[in-house]
Structures are given as C-alpha cells and as structure tokens.
Amino acid sequence: MISRNICVGLVFFLLHLFSVSCKAQLPSVSFEVITTKDGLPSNTVFSAARDQKGFIWFGTRLCPTRYDGASFRNFLDFETNLVTGLAADKDNNIWLASDRSGICKIGADSLNMTAIPSSDRQASNKQTGYFFIDSYGKGWYSNWYGVSCMDLKTGKFKHYPFRQTTYVWVKGSFIEDRQHNLWVIGRDNGLFRYDRQADTLVCVLGADAQDPKRRLPIVFTQACMDQQGILWIGTHNYGLIQYDPQTGNYVNYSNESPSSFINSVEAGYDENGKPVVWWGDHEGLGVFRPEQKKFYRFSHLLPDAYEVHDIFRDKTEGIVWVCTSDGILKYNPKSNLIQTIAIPDGIVHFPVVVNTFLPDKTDPSGETFWLGLSHTGMLQWNRRTNHFMLFKFPPEKSSPETRWMIQREDGKIWIGVNQWRYKRPGIIVFNPENKQFLNPPLSRLANQYYSVPFFMYGFFDRQKRLWIGNSDEGIHVLDSASCKEVSPWDSQTQLDLIKGNNLINDMRIDKQGRVWLGTYKGVYYVDEEERKFVYADTPHPALRNQDPAVNTLLEDHNGNIWAARWGSITQTDKNGVIRTVLTSKEGLSDRENRGLAEDKWGNIWIGNYEGLHYYNPVSKKLLRFTVNDGLLSNNTLQRLFVHAGNELFIGQKNGINLLKIDKLSGQPVPPPVAVSSFKIHEKEQYFDFSRPVRLKRSDNAFSVDFSALNYSKLQNNQYAYYLEGFDKNWNYIGSNHLAYYTNLDPDTYTLYLKAGDAFGNWNQNPLRIQIVVLPAFYETWWFRLLIVAAIAAILYALYRYRINQLLRLQQIRNRISADLHDEIGASLSGISIMGMMAKKNLQEKHPSALFLERMVEETNQISSSLDDIVWSINPKNDDLSHLTARMTRYASELLEAKGIAYKMNAPDYYGQVKLSMEQRRDFYLIFKEALNNLAKYAQCSQAWVEISLQRHCLQLVIRDNGIGFEPHLYTERNGLRNMRKRAENLKGTLLIQSAPGEGTMLQLSFPISA
The missing domain is CATH 3.30.565.10 (Histidine kinase-like ATPase, C-terminal domain)
Incomplete structure (x- = not known):
C-alpha cells in the first residue's frame, strides 16, 4: 500500500487526557494521514463520496481523484479547481461541482469527464459547489446566486434564486431526512425545506425565515443526520445546532471558542458504539458527545493547525474520512483493533517500558492493574478512570527492572527485579491495602541468594514454596512455613545443568505442578522424585538447523508446552513430543521470539522485535501486526498478558497497546474487489466489465490492477487471480495486486480476481471478467475457408490441367493409332497382297519364290505386330x-x-x-x-x-x-x-x-x- 500509516493514538492523551473532567471521554483510537506523498493530487481536499463499486472519491483543489486504498487515479481532463461537491448516481456515474468548469460528469464505464452545459445563466455559473443527489434521482448544486436542480437523465435545469447578500460564495449545501425531504443549508440566507408539491424552497430558520421569530442572523455551513433522524447543522456563529425536522424544534450548542466556527459535521459512532458528532473548523477536528453535551478537540493530529472542509462517513464500512487543508485523516472504528494507552508525561522518567501486567485481585470492579516497569518501580492503573499512580521500588536511587509479579491469597504482591545498581532487595513485597512495601522473613531469606540481585523468574507452587532463579546461578526452592531452602536436588546436579553456558532463561509451573525450564540448550523439566532435571526436547526435522535456545515458556489450556526460541516457536505435547514448529517459513518475522500468551479461543500470541504474531492452531494461520496496525512499536519482546481471555495487553515504551481479541475471532467479511485499472501494452483502457472485454490479436498483452476495497488499517490484504482457459491453478501473489498476461492465443477466457484480509479470509465469490482475444484476420474461420477454397481451386485447376493433358494424350494416341492402322497397315496389307500375287505368277521352283514367300510371312508378322501396337495405343482399350x-x-x-x-x-x-x-x-x-x-x-x-x-x-x-x-x-x-x-x-x-x-x-x- 502506498499510504503512510501514521499512528497517532497517543494524541488523545498527550494534552489534558488524564484530567478529571475528560479522562475517558475521547475514544482511544488512531488516525491514518494521507497526503500528496501517497499520491493525493493536492493536500487541500474539499469533498468525499463513495461510488457503487466501493471506490472512495475525493474532490481536491486541483481535480477529482479516485482512491482504492492503495493508489489514486487523478482526473486532469480539464480545469476543475475546487471540487467542493461529489456524488455517485445509481448507474455509478460521478457528478461533481467545481469552481472552474461547473458541473461535470465522469462516466461509469469510460471514466471520461465531460462538462454539463446549461442555457440558464445563473444555473450554469461556473463557480458551483456541494453537488447532491436526492432519493428521486435529481441532482442539486449551489452557486453564487442560489441553488439549482437538474434532471440527470435529460439534463434539464431549474434554478432557485436566493436573496443576494454581502456573502460572496456558493450559497448552500444539502441533506435529506428520513422522510426524503430535501433540506438546503443556505449560508446566511437560512435553512430551507424543499416543498416538492409546490416546487419551491421554504425557509424555516435563519435570516429569510417566514416566521419572524426565527429570523436569526445565523450563518450556516453544512449538516448531517444521525440515526434518530435528527439534523446536526454547523454554523459560523451559533456553534452546533440540533434540529428536529419533524417538529421544527432546535437547540444550539456553543463550542466555547469565540475564535472558531464549525465548518463541517458528520454523525457517527466511536469504537465503543457511542454516538458522536464529528465537527471541524479552521483549527482542526473534534467530536461532540450528545449525551454529555460537550465538545472535545483532537490536538496534534497534524503538526500545524488545519482547516476541515468536509467530513464524510462511509456508512458501509463506518470509516470517517476527514477532508482538510493538509490532506486526509482517516478513522475506522471497526478495524481499529489495537488501542493505545499512554503513560502520562511526568509521572515517571521517560523512556520507560511496561514489562509485566498484574490484575489486582483486591479490587472488586476488576478495573485496577499493576504495571511493572523497566526501571523505577510499578504503576497502579485504574482502567475506568485512566488514572495512573507510581510506586517506586526500594531502595532509594536504585534502578530496578521488573521481571515478574505475583499476588498471593492475602493480596500481597511479590515482585522479582533485576537491580542493575546491585542494591538489594531483588525480591520486593508490596501491600496494596496500605500501599506499603514489606520485608517478611521469606523475602529476607530469598534476598540472600545470588551474587548480584537478579531475580529473573519466580512463583509459588501448591505447597506454597517459593521458586526463584536467575540465568547463570541456578534455582532455589524456599519453604514458606519454615523459611528454609528445600530444593529437591543437590548443588552438583544444578551445576551440571548450567555448565557449558546453559543459561536458564525462563521457569514455569504447569497445572499438574511440574516445573519447566527454558534454557540455552532447550526445554527441561524437574523430576522431584528422581531429584534431577530431565531434557524434554525431542528431535524434529524442522529444528535440524535451528537454535535450540529457549527464551520463554507457556502452557496452553490443553497442557501443551510452547517455547519461544531463537528462530522458532515449538509446541510440545503432554508426552514430550514436538508437534508444531513455526519458523520464518511459516511467517515469523524475526529470530528473537520472547512474548507468549494464549487467549480463550486457544490462539497463541507471539512477540518479537519485528511485530506481534497471531497463530491459530486449528487453521494454521500465522498473522502479523505492526505499527501500521496501531502498535506503538514493533518491539513486542516483553511478556504479553491476556486479560479475561479476551483482551491482550502489550507492554510498550511509554505506554500500553490493548487489542480486542473478540474482533479477530468473529466472522469478518472478506473485502470486496474492484478493478483499479486495465492496461493494454501499458496504456490504460476503460471497459464495462459487466460485458466481455474484446481484445484485438495485437492487444493480447494486458495487465489488471485490482484492489480490496476495505480501507482498513490492517493493510495486509492478500490477492490472487486465475485465468480460466490458461492457468491451471490460482496465482497467489501476496500483497501484490497486479495480474499480467502476454501473448494469449485467440480464445474466450474468464479472469477471476479475489482478495483476502489480514486474517486469511478470502472472497467466496471472486470478481469475474470475461476476456475475448479476437483472432487476426489470418486466424479467422472465413480466412481459413478462403485459403481452403483457394487450395481447392488450385487443386481443381491442376486436376483439370491433368485431365486436359490426358485428353490431349488420348487424342494423340487415337491419331497415331488411326495413322498406323490407316497408313502403315494399309501399305503392309498391299505389300502382302502383291507378294502373294507375284508368287502365284512364278513357277513353283523359281529362285525368287522362296524370297517372296518369306517376304509375305515377314509382312504378315509385321502387320500382326503393328496391329498389337495400334491396339495398345488406342485409349479405348485401356x-x-x-x-x-x-x-x-x-x-x-x-x-x-x-x-x-x-x-x-x-x-x-x-x-x-x-x-x-x-x-x-x-x-x-x-x-x-x-x-x-x-x-x-x-x-x-x-x-x-x-x-x-x-x-x-x-x-x-x-x-x-x-x-x-x-x-x-x-x-x-x-x-x-x-x-x-x-x-x-x-x-x-x-x-x-x-x-x-x-x-x-x-x-x-x-x-x-x-
């Protein structure tokens, strides 16, 4: 995503947040700031709207722009400066009012922008604003002379003039109530109701009101309607007006700031579901709480004072978009999973990190928590009042780092610290009832151990024995009753455990009373009967090249042991077999894993230096949260704490992050998908995707940019696409959202586009686009038919040529046969006859008689051979x-x-x-x-x-x-x-x-x- 996620959750607490009057009145939320650095064409933004597909449109000082949550599409077709009004009709055309080009329309399919002309001089005044489409499909806008209505189908205009005053600017904005009555907020002229039957505007409040008692010099700005159908109207000089459109009753609330006025308003809810009215002026943003009748201003959202031009609440997503002179502020109460609670400035020396959390069992309300700090001491925090109180650990001028906190049945809190200045005690006992630090015998005994006062882990077991230890000097077990050490092993056994730099990083006791150790060499447990430490890690292929060192241990509700290691997270079952291994291949973002916690749904929470991870053992999903999602810092190495199974507390520098886990465990709706751009050879084209997209053979290289239109702070959207007829499987492309294809053969394809949210919930009904790649002329059926016909014609011509040749050959053969028969055959017959006649006239023994006889025989033989030749040549005999x-x-x-x-x-x-x-x-x-x-x-x-x-x-x-x-x-x-x-x-x-x-x-x- 190109948007900068600037977490500003602290802003609600930095100025007077913890004062008695408004300690918990403002929602603990964070905003996202979007500016020109993110692609916004201008930081001065006047208006916002959502179209039917889910895109958010903004009217800026320079031009209108479309936002898909990842990028902006700016419309610079011609001058449309000061786009103060935007609206989408039912056909998804975008209508806008501008200062330079008047009323313009952006077509739903072509995205071409055109100016709408008007024959009415006053209606067509170029300096227009506040475009609004009512429930009857009529478009309303304002200019210097009044307001106008236009038929969006026919383009016909009607102008409603206002009394001219010294106010020189567009004369009104618009709102519609539940009964579909149109209200015109007419600046210094008054509040008007449109009488549809009489086709006229009736002023009910303000300078031009029909009722003289209501002719008040109010300068109106904009209005909104809440869920109860009440109108909230901002003014320049009367604060915020609450107006009931049914009764006409109104009440005005002053914001107690004579130098400011309310320029824009929007009704909505905070993250706790309480109604609020967002308001803005030329100094910034605030909320009005109707149940308190109080105004609150949000300080330091931006570095300097800024003017709020418009506030748009997307009713589909519940997101509030604040259009200002310095960019866009975005607030999403639904997706704001991670809240920020800041430690008040001055209560403790900064920087300080919250290391541990402990709910106070002595508080019946369950609202009191003890926060162990990285130095100085601990804080008592009342969640309801947001009140903090510091208790410094003894001795004076020490620098204790809180490592663990336990509250016993008597309410007393036992605390283990690392005293970095080597001053004792390292075990501290505190009585919440009288707010006193104690020094009972057991703590005096415990504080005698270790060469330096580092007490890194500790707990009481079922026998009320105190287990304490540190990384390189081992573990000691102390009996509460006798105040004596009762460690079930000898010193040599413990030395054998920690030798070779096998430091002990964590110690936990499970539900069965077994004690587990996390060491540099892996996981061990204590066998008290055998008086030894047993190595519990079993071989696993995924751990072959991983560091076995364990930083933190956790027992889940099924009795499995989870270990946060260097480079991995492992789950060991009750039989000691490693069943689950999570590494960077599964999505862990850093090697140093320390934080571990389990919620009531069985999800495992993991903290490391690069964010907070959430692992669902059933779905095998591993998700990551960062500062982009509301964390004060990506460093979540400290111990995580789950309160009441549903809230995750995360210790941070100078504050706390609180995550509502139930929002994750619900059934989130996967984000809708829309096409942001369709490019052919890197040139953007516009299509109606409800119809097949027809591409030329030469245009078969295209790219589709598509986005998940959820606009949530959790920007880890995932994308996938699949081209039916070309791809065999889905292409999962992570956070990338571009589908690209080249050199597709002529055919009909269906492109499927889908998106998933940060939790892996995918659209079940992907967006479908039918794409037809047309064949080149030489690939068309008619061209192929033409080629076949041409080849057939050539073959036929060759055939006819061959036939003609054969016919000519037959004619030649017939002629030769006839010539041989007629000419040579006749001559041979004549020779034979003359020979026979000559023979008859010779004497029997005449010397020539033999020659004549032979001549006659040869002639007959030649005649016979010639007859054979003639017969063979004749085609009739074939x-x-x-x-x-x-x-x-x-x-x-x-x-x-x-x-x-x-x-x-x-x-x-x-x-x-x-x-x-x-x-x-x-x-x-x-x-x-x-x-x-x-x-x-x-x-x-x-x-x-x-x-x-x-x-x-x-x-x-x-x-x-x-x-x-x-x-x-x-x-x-x-x-x-x-x-x-x-x-x-x-x-x-x-x-x-x-x-x-x-x-x-x-x-x-x-x-x-x-």
Whole structure:
C-alpha cells in the first residue's frame, strides 16, 4: 500500500487526557494521514463520496481523484479547481461541482469527464459547489446566486434564486431526512425545506425565515443526520445546532471558542458504539458527545493547525474520512483493533517500558492493574478512570527492572527485579491495602541468594514454596512455613545443568505442578522424585538447523508446552513430543521470539522485535501486526498478558497497546474487489466489465490492477487471480495486486480476481471478467475457408490441367493409332497382297519364290505386330476387360491351331480397373511371349491360363503339362530376359517354375491402381 500509516493514538492523551473532567471521554483510537506523498493530487481536499463499486472519491483543489486504498487515479481532463461537491448516481456515474468548469460528469464505464452545459445563466455559473443527489434521482448544486436542480437523465435545469447578500460564495449545501425531504443549508440566507408539491424552497430558520421569530442572523455551513433522524447543522456563529425536522424544534450548542466556527459535521459512532458528532473548523477536528453535551478537540493530529472542509462517513464500512487543508485523516472504528494507552508525561522518567501486567485481585470492579516497569518501580492503573499512580521500588536511587509479579491469597504482591545498581532487595513485597512495601522473613531469606540481585523468574507452587532463579546461578526452592531452602536436588546436579553456558532463561509451573525450564540448550523439566532435571526436547526435522535456545515458556489450556526460541516457536505435547514448529517459513518475522500468551479461543500470541504474531492452531494461520496496525512499536519482546481471555495487553515504551481479541475471532467479511485499472501494452483502457472485454490479436498483452476495497488499517490484504482457459491453478501473489498476461492465443477466457484480509479470509465469490482475444484476420474461420477454397481451386485447376493433358494424350494416341492402322497397315496389307500375287505368277521352283514367300510371312508378322501396337495405343482399350478379351482371342487362335487343349479363367467383372498404355503393352507382350514359347517348345497337350485381381495386384498364371526345362541354365534366347525386363517395368515379380518332364508354370504379379 502506498499510504503512510501514521499512528497517532497517543494524541488523545498527550494534552489534558488524564484530567478529571475528560479522562475517558475521547475514544482511544488512531488516525491514518494521507497526503500528496501517497499520491493525493493536492493536500487541500474539499469533498468525499463513495461510488457503487466501493471506490472512495475525493474532490481536491486541483481535480477529482479516485482512491482504492492503495493508489489514486487523478482526473486532469480539464480545469476543475475546487471540487467542493461529489456524488455517485445509481448507474455509478460521478457528478461533481467545481469552481472552474461547473458541473461535470465522469462516466461509469469510460471514466471520461465531460462538462454539463446549461442555457440558464445563473444555473450554469461556473463557480458551483456541494453537488447532491436526492432519493428521486435529481441532482442539486449551489452557486453564487442560489441553488439549482437538474434532471440527470435529460439534463434539464431549474434554478432557485436566493436573496443576494454581502456573502460572496456558493450559497448552500444539502441533506435529506428520513422522510426524503430535501433540506438546503443556505449560508446566511437560512435553512430551507424543499416543498416538492409546490416546487419551491421554504425557509424555516435563519435570516429569510417566514416566521419572524426565527429570523436569526445565523450563518450556516453544512449538516448531517444521525440515526434518530435528527439534523446536526454547523454554523459560523451559533456553534452546533440540533434540529428536529419533524417538529421544527432546535437547540444550539456553543463550542466555547469565540475564535472558531464549525465548518463541517458528520454523525457517527466511536469504537465503543457511542454516538458522536464529528465537527471541524479552521483549527482542526473534534467530536461532540450528545449525551454529555460537550465538545472535545483532537490536538496534534497534524503538526500545524488545519482547516476541515468536509467530513464524510462511509456508512458501509463506518470509516470517517476527514477532508482538510493538509490532506486526509482517516478513522475506522471497526478495524481499529489495537488501542493505545499512554503513560502520562511526568509521572515517571521517560523512556520507560511496561514489562509485566498484574490484575489486582483486591479490587472488586476488576478495573485496577499493576504495571511493572523497566526501571523505577510499578504503576497502579485504574482502567475506568485512566488514572495512573507510581510506586517506586526500594531502595532509594536504585534502578530496578521488573521481571515478574505475583499476588498471593492475602493480596500481597511479590515482585522479582533485576537491580542493575546491585542494591538489594531483588525480591520486593508490596501491600496494596496500605500501599506499603514489606520485608517478611521469606523475602529476607530469598534476598540472600545470588551474587548480584537478579531475580529473573519466580512463583509459588501448591505447597506454597517459593521458586526463584536467575540465568547463570541456578534455582532455589524456599519453604514458606519454615523459611528454609528445600530444593529437591543437590548443588552438583544444578551445576551440571548450567555448565557449558546453559543459561536458564525462563521457569514455569504447569497445572499438574511440574516445573519447566527454558534454557540455552532447550526445554527441561524437574523430576522431584528422581531429584534431577530431565531434557524434554525431542528431535524434529524442522529444528535440524535451528537454535535450540529457549527464551520463554507457556502452557496452553490443553497442557501443551510452547517455547519461544531463537528462530522458532515449538509446541510440545503432554508426552514430550514436538508437534508444531513455526519458523520464518511459516511467517515469523524475526529470530528473537520472547512474548507468549494464549487467549480463550486457544490462539497463541507471539512477540518479537519485528511485530506481534497471531497463530491459530486449528487453521494454521500465522498473522502479523505492526505499527501500521496501531502498535506503538514493533518491539513486542516483553511478556504479553491476556486479560479475561479476551483482551491482550502489550507492554510498550511509554505506554500500553490493548487489542480486542473478540474482533479477530468473529466472522469478518472478506473485502470486496474492484478493478483499479486495465492496461493494454501499458496504456490504460476503460471497459464495462459487466460485458466481455474484446481484445484485438495485437492487444493480447494486458495487465489488471485490482484492489480490496476495505480501507482498513490492517493493510495486509492478500490477492490472487486465475485465468480460466490458461492457468491451471490460482496465482497467489501476496500483497501484490497486479495480474499480467502476454501473448494469449485467440480464445474466450474468464479472469477471476479475489482478495483476502489480514486474517486469511478470502472472497467466496471472486470478481469475474470475461476476456475475448479476437483472432487476426489470418486466424479467422472465413480466412481459413478462403485459403481452403483457394487450395481447392488450385487443386481443381491442376486436376483439370491433368485431365486436359490426358485428353490431349488420348487424342494423340487415337491419331497415331488411326495413322498406323490407316497408313502403315494399309501399305503392309498391299505389300502382302502383291507378294502373294507375284508368287502365284512364278513357277513353283523359281529362285525368287522362296524370297517372296518369306517376304509375305515377314509382312504378315509385321502387320500382326503393328496391329498389337495400334491396339495398345488406342485409349479405348485401356480397360482391363478389353485386354483380357484380346488375350483370350489370341490364346484360342494359337493353341487351337497347335491342337493344345486349354482352359482360360478371367474375372467376369473388373470394375473401373484401367491400365496405362505402358502397363497394358508390357503385360500383353509377356503373355504373348509366354504363350508362344508354350506353343513352340513345351510339347504339351494341355495348357491353363488364369488372370486374377488380388488386393490391388493383377496376377497372370500360365501352366502346361509339357516336357519342361531348366530355367536356370544359360540360353541364347532373349524371350526370358525380355519378360523379366518387362516385369521390372511393371514393378512386379515374375516367377518361372519348371523341371524336365514336369511341365512349366509362369506367374506374373504387379500392382495396379483401382
């Protein structure tokens, strides 16, 4: 938090606090002072208001500002000097009256400030003040000429002029009573009631009153209403006026100070629930107590005299905000847990520390306490009257430090001290009845021990034995009846305990009568039957690297022993087992722990040099209080004392801190959370957080500053945030209150913000903000759809290009096929025919007949090959069914001519299976070569041909029952090599199985596209 917590609880006691007339009349509280050092734009503050979200707004000399308890948001849009009026409407817009820009409005969502124009010259006078919104939603403000009313929705104005006087400034402030009647406090014109039916202002008291008897020269300032519906009105010359709006009766109370006037008032309660009226003038702040009819002024709140311009009491939190010429004073009666009680100046030499507390059993009222001091003696303190009386310890000119105090059944108080000037006695006995110091035989005996009069601890046990001791000279037990030492151990046993510098720092007796010792080496207890000291510390992992030295011991209500050590706090159960260890990891702020106390709820209070700690054994919460929370000093090393189980007394320098424990043990309401600022790339933006916050892809780095709007003095608020859709767990960030995210992917997220108070109570309903990170244009669905469409168009274009290429290829193949068939085929047929005709005309044994016959055969063979080529080129034959039909026809012609019985199997249906021209050609030529070889060389009587489709593979099997051959033997023929080469071209496999006399099987398999 940026605010300075200046504890000023002493101010109520520094001047005349302990006089008979007003010893206990002022609440013992502390104020917080907030100035420009904390971010306030100007120390001159004129007005305050609370909006619907819980932010506190202040009108300053420079501009309006919004406060979240941690920081200020200043509105410097244009000149709005002297903002004397602020109010929030039901839509959370902020309306203000200023000296330079007139009436202005700050929008609830945008936080933009705009000036409100008016056509009425008097209504639109720029020098306006005291803006007020009534229960009907109308806005009221004042200027030099009177007061005006405006419709906040339509912006229409109506002016109510006042009689002009020599008073030159805004003419009035406003208040509304329980019956929703509006009252105008009209400066030197009078007190006016607004007649809503007649739409007019009626003066009921003051210079312009209708009743001549009430025409008093009163100069009014501001007014407030208490819980009983009574108006309290401040004046310049009539003090404080109590006015009953129902009867019209009034009483004025003078503050008995002719040089001052009451400038501002506010009704409220002090921390004890008693009604008070806060008032301020140009010299400072005070309260008026109606039941006493007395004024009290708070002195020395600030170094110099200051003017109080406005007092605003937040009815939600009960906090009083005092707007002054030197900053803001803040008083919170509910959260002011720690009170300050000062020792009167002059009663004892300062500085002095309160070391011990002892309630006086002889006082039936229970209001008397004895306070043992760090020097000089002890104080008798009557809590009801706040009266202190000093009793100096004997002897004269000694410097005794009080270490312990015990009151016995007879009422006498036994006191153990350290006499730093080495003058005895070190055991002092005091009789509260006659206020005399005594010297009974037992104390005379006790004072004979120890080389120096240091009696650091002592008590009486059930047998009325007095146990006394100090750190380095051991313990002695004295019998009250016989006045003799009855220590249950010998001197050597005690020397063995304290040898090696094992100093004894504390000694306590538990409910069972067992005596416990806190030493430099740890915890011991006394075994009287065995007449020895037993080491009680057990090993614990958390204490492995900790100092075992014990400073203070405490027994809790369950019989557990707590030890305040150097660096830790431990709890040992009845069986001697250490169950709890608190160190800096759990939140202890200092190594030197000394103070220990237990309240009636079982909470353990721990004092060290850096504050007061509160530990709840059930919830395991460890909290810390400091000067920011009202402590006079963070040094709480002295013994803490719990009175009646509910009040904690803390000894301090020159005073006492008193803490009401029951305020901690109640059910506190966790603080509400509000967003203070939302920044994108470190630039503040404004959103209506009730709606989704929509961010551009480039704006996906943002920070959210959020605050707990409890405004309490306990500033140890805790914060956490969680972004659903991004974070896996809550981010607990301690007292920091900034959530920051960068490079979020486009998506819809929900940001949860929550806060906890100083006691670890968290909001059960976190603030939720929905955040939508919009995708970039290239991440949108339409852009992706466009890309898909573009890719599809490209693919389709490629497809069409491929189809067109195939069509052109088919056209070329058709043309080549036709050309080959028509041109070359016709020529070959003509050659064959002419050869046959020439052969007929030759003699049978003509030498050329053989050549002609061969020419005719070659021509027929070429024609047959050309026919195969033409057939393979023609796209019409790409279907596998056309190929198998040709193969069947070829097999029948060849095998039947050779007289070979054959069987050919082929599928009846091939679906859409097509072969490329190259595949068709290679497949057919392998088949043709294999069948020709079978017809020429196999000498078979039967042959089998099978064509099949198997899993995207085409398979050909040709078998015969011929003579067979050895396929691995070298041969000069190219047929087998050609077939294997074509099988490779098909990316298939060719398998030939044969043996002499066993026939031959050829198997071809290659992949095809279905």
